[in-house]
Amino acid sequence: MQNNYSDDRLRLAARLYYVDGLGQNEVAKFVKVSQAKVSRLLAMARERGIVRISVADYDPRRQDLESELVDRLKLSTVIVLKAIDGLSTADLRRAVGHFSAAAVDTLIKPKDIVALAGGRTIHELINHLPERRNKALTIVQAMGSVDSNVSAFDAQEVGRVMAQRLGGSFHSLNTPAYMPDKRTRDALLKLEQVSAVHGFLTRANLALVGVGTLENSVFIEREVLSSEEREHLKDAGAVGEICGRFIDAEGKECATSWKDRVMSAEVEQLKKIPLVLAVVSGSDRSQALLAAIRGHLIKGLIIDETGAAALLKAASATPEKKSRTKKK
């Protein structure tokens, strides 16, 4: 080690500052250096563990709701995050992302293949993952880009960031989410580039997906769905969307033109992935989530406590099977 920054010096500075409560200026006089140096000494002392700051655990999760959801909805992994009252939806997403990141990080094993859809909450989640380049992940884009105007929420972008943060390679689909017609979609699917991704999807052991409703989803926000189209989908029984696929209350994919034009993980593929986690925030997704759960499209959930509560309530109100398409 160097001669400056001797442990004894660091301890002295740290002691004066943290224990005796002197300001950095006072410490500076004491130790005969500039305040700037004191700031650096203290940073070093924290770094070296001479100063240890411990915080009584704040448990950001609602374990009670988690187990209730696991029991009631037969899910395998549920993470319910506490929510502060009065948070805007954007802040709520940030909170969910922030606190779920650690849990997701532990869920991911070093050599996993992770299928990844886009979405705003997922975006937050990915951005709160720890920085470390030591995993050998394979990350696969589970769904094409929503529109040409690339946004930070797109699976493409989110996947890139995730691979960068945790370490690993990112396999991009490099296509729009919806093609003009089935023929074009199928043609693309044959492309080596695309089919390779498709292959990874089949072997993925974890997926992170969003779940949208017809009222609130990234498709609405980015104006990819017109209101007529939305009505059309509703008439076809759609109550939610997952990876760009519209599903009815039983979790079956609705037979509409969208089905043939979408470029994303197939419903059957999703079903085969050992752990598909829906990442959502807010309390307006219950119907869509229930549908996805019933269809076994998702096996776990990351959600805030208000969303969890709403979901539990909805689950009681529509007691499995025989659900109305919409209460109207």
Next chain:
Amino acid sequence: MQNNYSDDRLRLAARLYYVDGLGQNEVAKFVKVSQAKVSRLLAMARERGIVRISVADYDPRRQDLESELVDRLKLSTVIVLKAIDGLSTADLRRAVGHFSAAAVDTLIKPKDIVALAGGRTIHELINHLPERRNKALTIVQAMGSVDSNVSAFDAQEVGRVMAQRLGGSFHSLNTPAYMPDKRTRDALLKLEQVSAVHGFLTRANLALVGVGTLENSVFIEREVLSSEEREHLKDAGAVGEICGRFIDAEGKECATSWKDRVMSAEVEQLKKIPLVLAVVSGSDRSQALLAAIRGHLIKGLIIDETGAAALLKAASATPEKKSRTKKK
């Protein structure tokens, strides 16, 4: 407890700030309060021990020098404080005061009678004592005021502060340190007010005193001693001063007019106090300290490491007894 500042809320804020490294502004957004509130929440969290900051011990003492001094000079209590190189004498005093305060605090038992002289280092020491009003001390002024212009270093002022900080009553001498003549001094000694203090001094179980030299003492600094007077004292064999009493190299009080005019603890009284601690800083006091130690006027020492080293060196150079009055 109130509803705000719930532990959970504090934990959340503390966690975000200290563990996750967010700034207070970011935490504020998260928790939906102002940054000011976050600052308050964090203060509260530290207060309540939700955040614990621990610093690897910095040992401000030089235990090696302490035991060497105890052995070589037959002292009972020695506290040697580390000194940073290049500190001004004022800063050195501050450092000694700062770090010795805790030790002194533990030395003082709740119902002690403490005799207290003035002095600059003692002043620093007293000012670094912890604030707590729970001891039932009796603090006695061991020496009159140096001059009419009351200064923060005077025993009077220092005693007042000490009583206020630790809790207890302060018995003040309310007289100047030196009287015009013996008659006046003796007359004052008969005053109930003054003799009461005198009585306390006899029963004191701890004393904190300074030790000055003829070159450097509060008397010189405050211009109470003229240079002729100083020469006169030197001729009388004086090598140091304690509680306003000038002593020769053997620790005997010099027979000068000062002896009869000083208003302070008597040498015989000091000798009877179980623990008399000299509180000094700097390396120019060695001869005076040696004298005081030889005369058994002090039984312990609080000093910085350079002073301690100088003292040890001086002790070797003048091997007990048969010492020259001054090397000249």
Next chain:
DNA sequence: GCCAATGCAGAATAATTATTCAGATGATCG
């Protein structure tokens, strides 16, 4: 010996955190 290259220190400055202040809220008591 001379010249980058490197690293470190402190002055200046930017950024962050603590405190003050004035208004709002609400509890308590007459």
Next chain:
DNA sequence: CGATCATCTGAATAATTATTCTGCATTGGC
């Protein structure tokens, strides 16, 4: 019911802390 008192809050501001930038010193070639 007010009136009073005691908190509590966030905006503004003061104070403190972190960072940038520049110059100085040292190191290690050539």
